[in-house]
Structure formats: structure tokens, C-alpha cells
Amino acid sequence: MKKALMGLLMLVSMGVHSQNKLVLNTDLAETKISKHIYGHFSEHLGRCIYGGLYVGEENKLVPHINGMRTDVVEALKKLEIPNLRWPGGCFADTYHWKDGIGPKGDRPTIVNSWWGNVTEDNSFGSHEFMELVKQLDTEPYISGNVGSGTVQEFSDWVQYMNFDGKSPMSDLRAQNGHPEPFKVKYWGVGNEAWGCGGHMTAEYYANVYRQYATYINTSWEKDSRVFKIASGASDDDYHWTEVLMRDIPRHMIDGVGVHHYSVIDWNNKGSATDFNEDQYFTTMTRAWDMERIVSGHEAIMDKYDPEQKVGMMVDEWGGWYDVEPGTNGGFLYQQNTMRDAMIAGMTLNIFNNHADRVKMANLAQVVNVLQAVILTDEERIILTPTYHVMEMYKVHQDATLIPMHLTTDDYEFNGKKLPAISASASKSEDGKVHVSLTNIDLNKDHEITIDLRGEDLTSVSGRILVSDKVQDHNTFENPNKVVPQEFNEAMLKKNMLTLEVPASSVVVLELD
Template sequence: MVLCTIVGFSQTKEAIITIENNEDAPIISKHIYGHFAEHLGRSIYDGLYVGEDSKIPNTNGVRNDLIEALKGIQIPNLRWPGGCFADTYHWKDGIGPKEDRPSMVNRWWGGVVEDNSFGTHDFLNLCEKLGAEPYLAANVGSSTVQEFTEYVEYVMHKGGSPMADLRKEHGREKPWNVKYWGVGNEMWGCGGNMTPEYYANIYRQYATFMTDWSNSDGIYRIASGANVDDYHWTEVLMRDIPKSLIEGVALHSYSVIDWNDKGPAVDFTEDLYFKTMKSALFMEELVTKHTAIMDKYDPEGQIDLIVDEWGGWYDVEEGTNPGFLYQQNTMRDAMIAGTSLNIFNNHSKRVKMANLAQTVNVLQAVALTEGEKMLLTPTYFVLKMYNVHHDAQLIPLKLNTPNYSFNGENLPAISASASKNKEGVIHISLVNIDANKENTVRINVADSNLKKVSATILSSKALQDHNSFESPKNIVPKEFTNFKLKKGTLEITIPAFSVVVLEGKK
């Protein structure tokens, strides 16, 4: 399926978008808008989970304000417990009476001692509360096939088996019927420093013993995929794993300038901003090339591409634990979110899930907490604006965009994706990443016969602007009216570093 094809970006003064109506276009899976909560820093403890005895209003220990916030963006799925943490996590340590659970050292993130008070029941019950599909990243790196498959049995089997009976002893009668399972995480690195050939064989072993216990083939197995542009990794998995054993292949890629010098989250220069956006937009090439490899071995499209870790990664905030990965969230993050989600939408024939890293207090979070206070970030509001694309049909686009130029380098200034929902309403999401100037976009909508158009914008005065606990509503979506519809052409003038979502009705 054709994506939002950039047919040119250089001398043009305005962006031209042509809608390519295609009745066979794929559905944009709502799971592209998924999230990720790892046992990392203040993500789980003091983020999601404050404990049943906390003065902060909570439901079974989970903050009520965060529950409502996640419902507000219609969170479709949540990945847990890692990340790197997943391949050191033994699930039986997190079940049963909390006072009896053993402690563990989080060797990957800060070396802190965790008491396992937030475990499988807590997570899966939270997902039920949110109306979100759980995505369990299960331990392969330091586990066994038996431990892994007993975990599947514990959450999936109706009864009469040892693990189902154990689940019932711990207060849960019915299984949770978890569909999405990650078979390890980053096996090329923290999951065991494996070669792809070795992991492919290990994966085959683990996947063989996985079942949903209902003979419905409802379990969805996701192989630990490539690190950024390691195309050989994808090639080996697609070549060596039978299609009968796999439903998805993962991909991890962060928008990072330099792993040794990631730069500040707030006080960054335009040079750092440009480099970050160059890294973010590289996702287009990554998805295209990994998809091409998958097409070679799976032309029928039976196996999905799962970008289950993505987002901006900067130096931690001054005075915070370096292993906790706590960072602020600015308009730069809104640009990363808007452009990345446009890329995933446009590749929705193969990309069926993506997971922003991470949900709260870690990396490109949608929410930050400080005691009883909670704030929503610019990234949160981009996801809220984009939820109109959930399970809508992709509208392929052709895009001719002006440059965003800096120090002799060029990036496409405008990013776009579009969809049509079941009611026939059209939504077009636009991002202008240019740090300095507004851009005009002309969209030929004559064939769409639009009569009524409305729009929402997320923008601010400076790229470094963010929401703080003192000013939590500094950046929020607002009504946008700087557009006109005339003779089948929709003309929009988008301010610098802004996200706009248009809604068109007949």
C-alpha cells in the first residue's frame, strides 16, 4: 500500500497534498497508539502505583488521575514489565500476598530494591480498568521454557490445571485471556547478547510450547526484533522462523542525537532540535526497509511489524537519579510524536502496533507526577488529537513539501497522514517541524466533497516550552481557524513547530 509519498522537498514554497482515494487501503490499527510501562525509575512505583494506603486517590493502588488520563487518550494496549527488566523478571515473585513476595534488585535501572508489590494481577486488572489490551513482555533471557509456559497457563487457562488453580488461590477465578506476548526483549543486547541465528532457534523453542489453552489460536507471539537498522536481524528471523510460530516482529528505535551525549530535555539549541528531528524522521527509512525484508519472506502480510519502543531520549533532569530516565517533555516531543505517528499510520499495511516509551515519569512520557500532582505533556495531547485515526481506514497521500533547512542540511518541513472513519468523516493530521517559519499547505479535496471543516492545533511560542507542575496547562490543544475551503482546495497556514488535526465532513 502506498504510504504518504514525499514526491519532493526542496524549492517549493508551500506544501501540496494530493489525496489518493483507494478502497483497498488498510485500516490504521488502534494498537499503533500503544504504550509501554517498564519497572524503571518512577514509572511503576510512584508513577502508576502509589499503593492502596496512599493519601493520593487510587483504585487498588493505581492513581485515579492517571487512570482517567489514560482513558482520555483511549489507550489501546499497555506493554509491561519491560524492556530490559522483563528478562530478569520472574513472574511468580509478583503474585500472592504482597507481604510474602520476595524483593529483588533492579539491576538495569538504578540498582534499587523492589518489593514486587505491583505484579501480574495488579497489571492485568489495571488493563481491564483502562479497557486496554495487555502486552506481556515475558522473560526469555534468564528464564526457562517451563517458567514461560506456566506464565501463559496462569493467565490463560480456565481451570483444572496447576497454574489456573494457583491463580484462583490468589483471588482470580476467570483467566485474563492475554493476547499479546513478547518472547523476550532486545535479545541482541540486555536480553542475552545473542546472535539472530541463536535467538531464532530459542524463539522457535519457546513459541512451540505457547498456547492460549482454548484451541482458538488467539495468542499473538511477538519476536524480539531489530535494533534500529540491523536489517540482518530481521532477515534471519523472517527466514528461520516458520510462519506458524510467529505473528509479529518487533523493532526498537529512539530519537536520540548521540548515545554518549544526548543533550538536555529542555534547554536545547536549534542545532540539537534539528538533529533530533533528523533521527525521528529516520523512522520512515527504517520502517520501509524492514518492511521490504518482511515482504520478501511474507508477501501475504501474515506477520506484522511491531515498533514496540520509540520516542525521544535525552539527558535526565538535573538532580534526578541517572538510572531513572526522568525527562521533561517540550514542543520538540510533540514534533516527534506527530511525525512518528504519521509514519506508522502511512505504513499501516505492515505496522500493526507501536508502543511509546514510556507512559509516566520515564523518557517521552504522556504524564509526569510529583506527589499528589500530575501533569499531562505535549505528547499526551498529540495522542489525544490523533485518536481520531484509531481503526479508521488510511487515506493514501502524495506530499510535496518545502524544506526545513539548518546549517546546509534539509528535512521535509511538513509531515502528514489521513484517514476516514466508519461514518465517512475524514481526518488529516499535519505537522510543521520548521523551528522558525509557518508553512502553507494546500490539499486537493475536490473528490472528497467536503462541506464542513474544523480543526485543532497544538502550538506554543518556543520549542522549549513545556507544562510544569506550577503551570500544567501551558500547552493544550485549541481550536484552529487559520484555513479556508474554496473550490475543492483546503488551504491551511500552520505555525512553526505545530501540530494540526483537520476534520472534514460532507
């Protein structure tokens, strides 16, 4: 049990005849849910950057500001996204940042060997990314090249982006049109060092990290400091986290990454839209694994860092299926259904409930790749069910986590069981209480009683994301098939709230 959250107790009852009940201690809220849990990820992969976020300054078909497509920027601003990770992913450890600065006609091309072997012209680089960040009013999170780069290259990039003074790198930045420093706070020291970032062992990477962290010199910074994030474990590789927490001094590390995807089978991922209940149940099992994975890494981090100074950064998560028929296999373009809404609702509840340790998370990815919140087709866009969950859940950003005790019925399939209901709750600065509920049960509505303790709440309203079938999704021909609706079925009486959460749905309630 977490020391900082002794009041938080999540009890999942696997009894067939149990009653769904949620007890909220609204007066015991203490831990802040970092807004950065609601972060996003943009890699040079398929049509995420080129065509998704960026169409170029000369594009006459798609409305844009300085090359950033206006419709996508406006949609993402409505999510209030707190940070955006770039340029990868696996691409990060092949990216040499100096190729992406200066006059665009002078920039060399690169073959994206990780994703489709396409040739890129480097027209989207550091300055373009910072322009995108500015338009989105969000914070940048840059992953630096450790796998094929050098310590000097990484150090120069940090100085180029952040140094407020005269130096070779700041002079180069000014020459390229930006005299003022960008002041990028979040830096990832490589990506997936255990895999595409170099196939390193944990022990070897810990030493490499220490070397890089030493030369990411920020002693010249006056009003901010770089937040260094180590390339973290894949899934439940607890040895990786153990070695990093054991071997890297606390003053050198601010965050440790974790990556987990809800994949049915890496050799047979299945269709994003044409799936049966067996495949659905397996996907939900993989999504629920996030609770076990986060808890396992959390326990190790607590052992070495009881004061919780190092954040857990789940900087890649989401569903992963086969690409859409007829599309480039290396572009990872997939549709997004109510199944993905279930993954999003459940996962965000898990992150919220571990807010004392989880300080950042990044959905993979933001546009046109994997569990994207937006899909584009030339000048058209659609908002996916995952987008709508993120929008409904944004009320939790920087709110205070409410300790809770949850008892839930099971979702049963072929003799296997999963908790049907996941939940999290928070209190915003204006005193409003928000409760998010996800019912992953494909076949049953679940009635739940919410016991509100600690203060009197007299009004309730809500929104719901639900559709006729869990395979339902939005298309360019029917972009509003799955959208949030008002939910007025919750009954509040003397601080006892009762409602029925429909099968495979996400509900967010607001109480005052």
C-alpha cells in the same frame, strides 16, 4: 512500493522553491490503521510503575482504586490507549513472574539492577497489572523472560494467565483470587535479545525463539490464541529481521519488533529543555530516520511474507535525553517539550502511512520515564505536549488510511535539509475525514494546499498544538502552558483546502 497500498504515494520534494501540496484520494481508502499503533509502554523503571501508575492500596495521599492512581487512569482513558506493554524493557528479562503473585507479605524483594539498583517489593505483579488494564479498558501486552528465565517458566506464565480449565497453574491463579482466565493475547518472547536480553546473535535468538514458541502451548484455547511477538531489531539492523523472517516458520510468529529512539548522541544526549537549533535539527533527523527504518524492515518482511501475515511491532520509540538535574540517573526522568510533540506527530504520521505492515507501536514510556505522556509529583500530575498529540491523533485509531501524495518544502539548517511537513489522513466509520499535519520547521510557517478528491466535503474544523518556543513545556507550577487550541484558519472551497501550518506545530483537521 507496497502492493497493498499502490494508491499511497508519499513524495517528499527537496526543492527549495517547491510548493507544499497534499493530494488525498478519499474514495480509495482501504487499509485499516490499527488502533494498536497508539500503544504505550510501562516498565519497572524509575517512577513509571511505583508512584506513577501504582501507589499501593494503603496510600492516603493520592486518590486510587485498588492501588491504581485515579488521576493517571482517567487521563490515560481519555487517550483511549489500545494496549499497555509490561513489565519491560530490560527489566522483563530479569523478572520472574511467580515472585509477583500471592499474598504481598510473602512476596520476595528484587534488586532492579538495570534501573538504579533500587529494591522492589514485588507488590505490583501480574494481578495488579491486570487490574490496571481493566481500569484502563485496554489490552495487555506482556513481555516474557527469555534472557534469564526458562521455557517452563514462560509456559507456566501463559497457562497461569490464560488456561480456562483445571491445571496446576490455573488452580494457583484461582488460589490467588482469580478463577477466570485473564486471556492475554499479546506476548513478547524476550526483549532486545541483541542487547540487555542476552546479547544474542540473530541466528542464535531465532533458534531460541523457535524453542520458546513451541512450548507456549495454546492448543487448549477455544476462542482466542496467543499472538507471539519476536524480539526485533535495533534501528536499521536489517540482518536481524532478515534472519528472523527467514528462519522462523510463519505459523510460529505473529509479530516482529523494532526499536528506535530519537537520540542526538548516545554519549551526549543533551538536555530535555535547554537545547539549541543544532540539537533540535539533529533530533528531528533521528526522528525522520523512522521512515527509512520502517521502510527497510518492511521490504525484508515483504520478501518473506508477501501476504503480510506478520505484523511489524515498533514496541519502543520516542525521544531520549539526559535526566533532569538532581534526579536518579537510572530513573530516566525527563521533561517533555514541543520538540517531543514534533517527534510524536511525525512518528505517528509515519506509522499511519505504513499501516499495512505496522500493526502495533508503543511509546516509551507512559509515565515519568523518557517521552512520557504524564509526569507525576506526589499527588500532582501534568499532561505533556506528547500527551496532547496522542489525544489529537486518536481519531486515526481503527480508521481507514486515505492514500495521499505529499510534496513539501524543506526545513534547512547549516546546509542540511529535512522535509518540513509530514502528514497522514484517514476516514472514520461515520465518514469524517481527519488530516494530521506536523511542521517541524523551527523558523517558518508553511502554507499548504490540500486537494480533496473522491467525494464532496463541505465543512472543516481543527485543533492545533503550538507554543511561543519549541523549548516550552508544562510544569507542576504551570500545567497548561502547552495545550491544544481551536484552529479555524483552514479555508475550504470546492474541495480545495488551504491553510498555513505555523512553525513547530501540530494540526489535526476534521472534514465532513
